[in-house]
Every structure is written in C-alpha cells, then in structure tokens.
Amino acid sequence: MGERITGYTELIGLMAYPIRHSSSPAMHNAAFAKLGLDYAYLAFEVDNDTLEDAVKGLRALKIKGCNVSMPNKTVIHKYLDNISPAAEMCGAVNTVVNNNGVLTGHITDGIGYMMALKDNNIDVIGKKITIVGAGGAATAIEIQAALDGVAEMSIFNQKDKFWNNAEKTVKKINTNTKCKATLYDLADLDKLKEEIANSYLFANATGMGMKPLDGKTYIPDKSFLRPELIVTDVVYFPRETALLKMAKEVGCKSMNGLGMMLFQGAAAFNLWTEKDMPIEYMKELLDIKY
Numbered sequence: 001m002g003e004r005i006t007g008y009t010e011l012i013g014l015m016a017y018p019i020r021h022s023s024s025p026a027m028h029n030a031a032f033a034k035l036g037l038d039y040a041y042l043a044f045e046v047d048n049d050t051l052e053d054a055v056k057g058l059r060a061l062k063i064k065g066c067n068v069s070m071p072n073k074t075v076i077h078k079y080l081d082n083i084s085p086a087a088e089m090c091g092a093v094n095t096v097v098n099n100n101g102v103l104t105g106h107i108t109d110g111i112g113y114m115m116a117l118k119d120n121n122i123d124v125i126g127k128k129i130t131i132v133g134a135g136g137a138a139t140a141i142e143i144q145a146a147l148d149g150v151a152e153m154s155i156f157n158q159k160d161k162f163w164n165n166a167e168k169t170v171k172k173i174n175t176n177t178k179c180k181a182t183l184y185d186l187a188d189l190d191k192l193k194e195e196i197a198n199s200y201l202f203a204n205a206t207g208m209g210m211k212p213l214d215g216k217t218y219i220p221d222k223s224f225l226r227p228e229l230i231v232t233d234v235v236y237f238p239r240e241t242a243l244l245k246m247a248k249e250v251g252c253k254s255m256n257g258l259g260m261m262l263f264q265g266a267a268a269f270n271l272w273t274e275k276d277m278p279i280e281y282m283k284e285l286l287d288i289k290y
C-alpha cells in the first residue's frame with residue numbers, strides 16, 4: 001500500500017457506524033491494486049450527528065465518492081445534489097459519486113442482487129417472483145427488480161414496523177413501473193404456498209436464517225418448494241441458511257447473499273472508476289461461492 005499511495009491517489013470513503021468490521025475496504029483496495037488504479041478506500045466512523053460535516057468534507061477535499069451504510073443510508077440524501085431514480089424510490093443511498101463537485105446518490109444493493117442472478121445464469125425478466133421482506137435489502141431488490149422488468153411480484157412480510165414500508169414500496173412499483181406488485185401477510189401460509197407455486201423464483205430478503213434466527217425459516221416444510229423453483233437468500237452468514245438447505249434437499253437451484261454483496265460493490269466500483277471490478281479474481285480472493 002505504501003508504494004501505491006502518491007500525491008495523485010484518489011480517495012473513496014465509507015461512512016457508517018459501526019463500520020470497523022466491514023469487508024468493503026479489503027474488497028475495493030484489492031480490486032484497485034489488481035487493475036493498477038490509483039485509488040484508496042478507507043472506512044470512516046460517521047453517524048447521523050457528523051454526517052453533514054462529513055459530506056461537506058467530502059466536497060472540500062474533492063473526495064471521489066463514498067459508500068454509505070447504517071445509520072446514514074436514509075439520511076444522506078438531504079446533503080446531496082442529485083439522487084438516482086432507484087435511490088429515490090428506495091428512499092436510501094449506499095453510494096455517492098462526486099463528479100466535479102456535484103454529488104449524486106445511488107443505491108447499488110438491488111443492482112447487486114440482479115447482477116448476481118445474471119452471473120448465475122438466472123433470468124427473471126418478464127417472470128413472476130415471490131419475495132419476503134420490507135426492510136432495506138428487500139426494498140432495494142424489489143424496486144430494482146421491478147425497474148429491470150420483472151413482470152409480477154408477490155411481496156410477503158410479517159405485520160411489524162416494516163409493514164407500512166412494504167405498502168409504500170408496492171404503491172411505488174405499481175405507479176412507476178410495469179411490474180404488478182401485491183402485498184400479503186406472511187402469517188397467511190396458504191397464500192405464501194400458492195404464490196411460490198406459481199413463481200419462477202422465491203427470495204428471502206429478511207434476516208431470517210441469520211443470528212439470532214440462525215437455523216430457522218418461515219417455510220414450514222418442503223412441500224412449499226419444487227425442483228424447478230429458484231431459491232435465493234440475502235443472508236450470507238451462514239453461507240447456507242435453513243431455507244437454502246431445504247431448497248438443496250428439494251433439488252432447487254439456489255443462491256446465497258454473497259453474490260449480492262460482491263456485485264453491489266462492483267456496481268459502486270464502476271460508478272466511481274468507470275471500470276469493471278475484476279469479478280473472477282475477487283471471487284477467488286474473497287473465497288466467494290454462491
């Protein structure tokens with residue numbers, strides 16, 4: 001790294017709190033080094049109280065851009081000049097690009113999920129999918145899938161604090177895209193079974209399957225799945241959730257959350273550098289199998 005940093009090196013930041021555990025700095029710095037790009041990526045502990053000053057600093061220092069994670073994803077838009085259509089619809093930003101002083105907010109989580117599907121030769125365009133979730137990850141996937149051309153989407157969520165967000169997402173999708181979205185209560189398991197039965201793909205976009213819900217799934221038994229169904233999970237720790245284990249036993253093609261994580265980074269990398277992240281190299285380096 002010491003030999004790589006010069007007076008010309010461009011900085012990319014990550015603004016979140018807590019953030020020291022993040023794998024993004026290792027991922028992006030390895031990709032910069034592999035491609036010989038004169039950039040460095042550093043994590044900064046920034047919360048809602050320091051975010052405005054941090055964005056002012058980004059402008060003043062002409063920092064090329066940044067990633068944004070919790071608790072700043074739904075707040076940073078206030079300090080930016082432009083917001084991408086997907087970020088506007090999601091109400092969240094995870095990537096900022098500084099183009100000669102003009103700051104634009106993007107959301108690449110949903111793009112990452114769609115790119116991971118493509119990388120796995122899974123084509124959902126024009127098809128029906130069923131997805132569970134109404135939080136940050138789910139909303140990004142649902143909005144991007146609708147924008148990209150998924151024909152029909154059945155969204156399920158439990159009636160918790162995220163229900164209202166699910167209602168808003170369905171309304172936005174039905175108003176702004178050609179996709180037909182419908183919201184159902186996750187407690188209605190008969191409906192869940194029926195919707196999965198006539199879907200091409202079923203996606204978990206909640207923390208179900210991850211600590212403290214590890215080893216658990218809301219799918220009661222294997223009769224909800226069939227071998228032709230594609231099953232995906234946003235969770236990547238553990239690599240194989242109870243849902244993916246069940247899907248494997250039924251013979252479904254499946255995908256865990258590692259691909260989404262890698263490709264949301266690749267999409268941000270491309271926005272900052274206009275270069276493609278060396279995906280196969282990153283998969284090997286980070287031991288990404290999904």
Ligand code: NAD
Binds near residue numbers: 133135208234
């Ligand atoms: P969030 O807190 O914004 O949303 C939580 C969601 O989980 C809501 O839909 C909520 O209703 C649902 N939920 C909570 N408890 C539940 C239960 N017992 N049964 C059913 N549903 C339940 O969280 P988020 O940021 O959207 O993250 C969700 C998951 O996605 C996490 O596991 C996170 O690690 C993962 N994630 C993965 C990626 C990736 O790149 N692969 C990116 C972001 C998030």
